[in-house]
Amino acid sequence: MAIETQWHDYDVVVIGSGGAGSAAAHAAAESGARVLVVSKDPIGCSDTKISEGIITLRGSAEDADTRQVLSDNLRVAGADLPDPEITDAFAADSRDAYDWIRRQGLRPDIDEERGGPQTVPVAFGGHTHRRSVVHRNSGVAFSHAHWNAVVQGAGIDYLEDTWVLDLVTVDDGDPCVAGAVIYDAGHGELLAIRAPSVVIASGGLGTMYFPKTDTMRGNTGDSYALALRAGADLVDMEQVQFLPFCITYPPSYEGLIASEPGVAGYLGVLRDAEGKLLLDGLMLRTRAECAAAMVRAVNEGRGTERGGCYLDLTANVAAPRSGPYFEVFLNTTLSKVMGTVRQAMGRKATKCQEWWEVRPSAHYCMGGVRVGPDAAAKTDEDRAAVRGLFSAGQAMGGVFGANRLGSTALSENAVFGIRAGHGAAAVAKASKPADDAVFTPLLDGYRGLFGQGSADAPACLVRELQEACWEHIGPARTRSGLETMLTKIAELRRRCSEATVSCEGVWNQSFIDRVELASMLDTAEAVARAALTREDSLGAHVRLDGGQTSLLWSRPWSAVVRRDAADGWGVVKAPRKGTPFLQLLAYLYRDRKRKVALRLLRSLPLRWRDAVIEGRYRATMGPLKSGDEKVAEAQVAEA
Numbered sequence: 004m005a006i007e008t009q010w011h012d013y014d015v016v017v018i019g020s021g022g023a024g025s026a027a028a029h030a031a032a033e034s035g036a037r038v039l040v041v042s043k044d045p046i047g048c049s050d051t052k053i054s055e056g057i058i059t060l061r062g063s064a065e066d067a068d069t070r071q072v073l074s075d076n077l078r079v080a081g082a083d084l085p086d087p088e089i090t091d092a093f094a095a096d097s098r099d100a101y102d103w104i105r106r107q108g109l110r111p112d113i114d115e116e117r118g119g120p121q122t123v124p125v126a127f128g129g130h131t132h133r134r135s136v137v138h139r140n141s142g143v144a145f146s147h148a149h150w151n152a153v154v155q156g157a158g159i160d161y162l163e164d165t166w167v168l169d170l171v172t173v174d175d176g177d178p179c180v181a182g183a184v185i186y187d188a189g190h191g192e193l194l195a196i197r198a199p200s201v202v203i204a205s206g207g208l209g210t211m212y213f214p215k216t217d218t219m220r221g222n223t224g225d226s227y228a229l230a231l232r233a234g235a236d237l238v239d240m241e242q243v244q245f246l247p248f249c250i251t252y253p254p255s256y257e258g259l260i261a262s263e264p265g266v267a268g269y270l271g272v273l274r275d276a277e278g279k280l281l282l283d284g285l286m287l288r289t290r291a292e293c294a295a296a297m298v299r300a301v302n303e304g305r306g307t308e309r310g311g312c313y314l315d316l317t318a319n320v321a322a323p324r325s326g327p328y329f330e331v332f333l334n335t336t337l338s339k340v341m342g343t344v345r346q347a348m349g350r351k352a353t354k355c356q357e358w359w360e361v362r363p364s365a366h367y368c369m370g371g372v373r374v375g376p377d378a379a380a381k382t383d384e385d386r387a388a389v390r391g392l393f394s395a396g397q398a399m400g401g402v403f404g405a406n407r408l409g410s411t412a413l414s415e416n417a418v419f420g421i422r423a424g425h426g427a428a429a430v431a432k433a434s435k436p437a438d439d440a441v442f443t444p445l446l447d448g449y450r451g452l453f454g455q456g457s458a459d460a461p462a463c464l465v466r467e468l469q470e471a472c473w474e475h476i477g478p479a480r481t482r483s484g485l486e487t488m489l490t491k492i493a494e495l496r497r498r499c500s501e502a503t504v505s506c507e508g509v510w511n512q513s514f515i516d517r518v519e520l521a522s523m524l525d526t527a528e529a530v531a532r533a534a535l536t537r538e539d540s541l542g543a544h545v546r547l548d549g550g551q552t553s554l555l556w557s558r559p560w561s562a563v564v565r566r567d568a569a570d571g572w573g574v575v576k577a578p579r580k581g582t583p584f585l586q587l588l589a590y591l592y593r594d595r596k597r598k599v600a601l602r603l604l605r606s607l608p609l610r611w612r613d614a615v616i617e618g619r620y621r622a623t624m625g626p627l628k629s630g631d632e633k634v635a636e637a638q639v640a641e642a
Contacts, residue, residue, distance in 0.1 A: 006193055006450050006508050010439070013039040013160075013198045014431035015424070016183050018167050018229070019205035021049025022413060023396025025149035026103070026420025027202040027427070032158035034428035039196060040153055040161040041185060043205075043221045047150035050206055050219050050397070051416065054142035055260075055337060057127070057135050058104075058413040061097045064114075064122040064133035070094040075582070076131045077411070079590050080289060081369070081404025082542050082552070083559035083581050084239055089401045092376040093411075093418050100417035101136075107148035111138055123336055124623030127265035128409015129289040131593075133623070135265075135410040141339045145413060164189045164510075166518055167225065169445050170201055170233040172389060173437045178234050180391030181437035184445045188515065191508025193449060195442045199434030200391040200427035203230055203372060204420060207397040208243070208526050210519075211472045212365035215258045217249060223519040224526025226398030230372045231525055234389050235380045237564045238400035238577065239370035240526075241533035241544045244407055245478045247293035249364035251309040256347040258364040262314060264288050265409050266336050268329045269616050270318035270605055273297065274358065275305035281312060283605065284598040291406040291543045294363040298478040298545050311362035316355040318605075322613040327627060328620035330355075363478045369407050369543065370533070371400035373563060378423035379430075382565075383575075391430045393423040404561070404579075405542020452514060454506035461502045461516035464495055468523055476530050481548040482538075488531045492524055499524065528572065533562040536574045555587060 014036035017028045024040060025047070031038045040046070062068045073094040078085045101120075105111070111120035120136040127135035138144045153161055165188065171181040180201050185194040205226045209218030216222075227237055248262040267285035273296060275281050282288070282296045297312045306312060319329040333355070334341050345353040352359055372394035375381045380392040396416045403411070468491075475488035499520050504513045539549040559579040566572050582590070604612060 006191065006453055008193045008195055008446055010195045010197070011039070012436070013037045013196060015039070015200045015202065015427045016041060016196055016198045017202045017204060017424075018183075018225070019049065019203070019396070019398070020044075020046045020149070020153055020161065021204065021206065021396065022051040022145060022149055022416030023398070023420040024202070024204035025152040026417045027204055027393070027395055027424035028159050029152040029156050030421045030424025031202070031428040032156050034425055036158065036428035036431050038159045039198070040159060041165050041167055041183075042161065042163050043166060044219070045163050046153050046161055047146040048219070049146070050222065051149060051413065052142045052146035053219060054145065054413065055339065056138040056141035056144055056413075057123070057336075057410040058101065058138075059097060059130070059134055059408070059410045060101050060120060060122070060136045060414070061094060061134055063119055063136055064117070068132040068134055072132065073097070073134070075586070077403065077408065079582055079587060080129050080406050080408050082406065082554060083579050084242070084404025084542070084561050086376070086401040087580055088376040092422070093402060093415065096418040096421070097414050100414060100421060103421065104145065104148050104417055107151045109138065109144055109148045111136055124332060124620065125265060125286060128263060129265070129406065130408055137336055162187065165194070166515060167205070167229060168449055168518060170229055170392070171437070171442055171445060172233050173441050177387040178389045179434070180233070180389060181441055184442065184449065186449070186514065186518070188510045191511070193446060195439070195446060197436055198431070199436070200393065200431040202393045202395060202423045202427050203398045204394065204396045204423070205398060207368040208523070209365045211469060211523050211527055212477060213469050214254070215362070215473055215477070216365040217246060217258050217260045218366065223522050225519070225522045226394070227371065227529055228522035228525035230380070230392070230394065230398075231529065231566045233392060235392055236373035236382045237370060237529050238373040238561050239404060239533070240368070240529045240564055241537050241562060242369040242405050242542055243365060243530065244290060244367040244369055244543045245294045245363035246366040247290055247297055247363050248314050248359070248361040250343070250347050251307070251311045251360050251362045253347065256343065259343055259347070260340055260364070261344050261359055261361050262316075262337065262340065263409060264290060264293050266333055267314070268316060268319035268333070269601060269619070271314065271316045274313040274315050275300050276307045276312070277305070278313070284601045287594070287597050287601060289406050290409070294478055294543070295540070295545050297363055299547070302479055302547055307360055309360065309362065311360050313358040314361045315358045317358070320355045322609065322616065324613045325616035325620060328617060328624060331627065332620065332624065365477075367407055367412065368397060369400070369403040369405065371398050374399055374401060376422070377426050378419045379426050391427070391434065393427050395419040395423040405544065452504050452517060453508070453511065454504065455501070456503045457501040459498050459502045461499070461504070461513055461520050464498055464502060465516060465520050465523070468495055468520065468527065472527055476527060476534060479545050479547050480534050481546065482535065485531050485535045489528065492528050492531070496524055529564045532572055532574050533564050536562045536576070554591065555584070
């Protein structure tokens with residue numbers, strides 16, 4: 004059947020309707036732009052919705068938590084790969100961005116003493132200060148607020164069940180955005196959208212590693228592939244964050260999160276398959292540290308049959324006085340997660356009476372589109388950036404570098420979504436529409452895919468790619484594995500170009516699989532090429548055949564990946580500004596001191612240790628109220 008084309012005009016197209024996309028759309032519309040939001044899934048059904056709903060809010064618990072402190076924490080935790088201008092912007096806007104989400108309907112619990120949102124009782128997920136705020140109903144509370152921002156926003160149109168196939172650009176002295184070509188699955192049509200500004204906010208790449216991921220199925224690397232094909236740079240793509248403590252079995256729960264380092268309690272430890280201590284002080288460690296330790300243990304033959312290790316939280320609940328505090332802390336901070344643990348592992352596991360078998364799972368890409376603090380695409384001085392191209396959320400690079408601190412993603416969404424939306428609207432006002440002829444090659448190319456045939460189904464090729472991604476560009480990497488990955492990608496590209504696509508227009512799943520496969524191939528190649536360039540381990544990038552990058556003695560740099568029509572793929576090293584030596588030394592000293600102190604605490608006799616830990620919990624949680632433990636258990640049962 005013939006595939007029809009519909010033409011539309013907008014000022015700004017926002018790709019993705021999660022936290023970043025909704026913030027960008029709302030900001031652009033506020034600036035007077037006509038906005039179209041394009042989403043594969045129903046509006047608001049993104050990784051934001053399935054998150055734990057924990058957000059970074061600077062100064063929420065401690066007055067000493069200044070902008071500079073938060074910016075430094077982000078940069079040093081990310082091994083100095085983050086762009087200082089971007090981390091400064093994050094720190095400056097985090098409070099205003101949170102207030103924006105609250106105006107859309109988010110309702111936090113209030114700390115009566117400080118008169119602000121209630122934070123978790125520990126410095127969570129690698130933070131140096133308590134600044135992580137928990138919300139009832141987890142990510143659903145955020146998704147409702149973001150849904151409100153789009154659906155109830157004036158000047159915003161939205162399309163669901165639609166796939167952005169490619170961005171259209173023109174070279175008017177410098178490359179500029181002209182619009183986008185879109186597949187509307189519900190109507191079986193191609194859409195040609197004329198728009199001088201595009202905000203890419205379509206999430207990450209977790210589906211490349213399925214089933215070993217806890218992300219939404221739509222995370223097929225579209226953000227990075229669209230940007231690459233439009234001529235933008237990607238940065239830090241080797242830095243894929245793997246949550247360390249995820250479920251290994253049964254298959255229906257594989258890859259889902261079981262816990263976080265920050266909520267492992269004062270006594271939580273990791274053990275290998277034989278029960279030997281692998282890593283302690285978990286509550287003070289980053290996700291990258293924990294995942295790396297597990298990956299190396301498995302590679303040394305010390306892992307379980309399912310390629311995991313054991314998370315041992317039993318000592319936390321065995322203490323008679325502090326144990327009840329830990330149970331309340333765990334079950335209220337991760338109430339939805341504990342419901343999943345109960346369903347997958349049973350009641351004894353939920354009560355932390357037995358070890359949990361866990362394994363890393365793909366969670367977040369710290370890399371992404373190379374942008375400046377205004378979320379606009381940027382590149383080197385000798386290359387022109389694509390005018391009108393913006394990015395926010397997980398699609399954006401430069402914020403986290405080699406490790407993302409827990410609870411920062413929901414803040415990043417709003418901070419840079421708002422900045423991208425305002426910037427995109429400003430560019431649109433100063434732009435002229437492009438000639439319709441620039442859309443023709445892409446429209447003709449995609450129409451030609453309908454009805455083509457060969458022996459390969461795109462869905463089968465997707466599974467081949469996912470297996471190869473986990474093996475070669477997953478949590479552990481080697482040069483030979485990365486080179487094998489590039490060879491596999493080249494083979495799959497050839498087969499993808501000839502893969503079978505049915506001729507149906509409405510909800511053509513084979514066409515969707517073919518399009519998403521192409522995005523995953525581009526994204527996987529970007530990850531592999533960046534990983535080849537970084538020969539030693541750093542942050543979330545673990546090279547089994549290399550050394551460990553020294554934060555003190557090495558000069559930081561980011562891998563920048565680009566793809567030119569004439570020259571093919573290229574990777575360059577972009578120097579980063581390092582943290583001053585004495586400041587970095589002081590940070591590492593404090594971090595080491597806290598971990599040693601926690602190790603000494605574990606070595607105390609039970610009675611003394613129990614009293615100290617109870618005192619720490621009481622200082623931040625207050626005395627347990629009557630029924631607290633029953634309320635926590637009820638939350639788990641409800642989840």
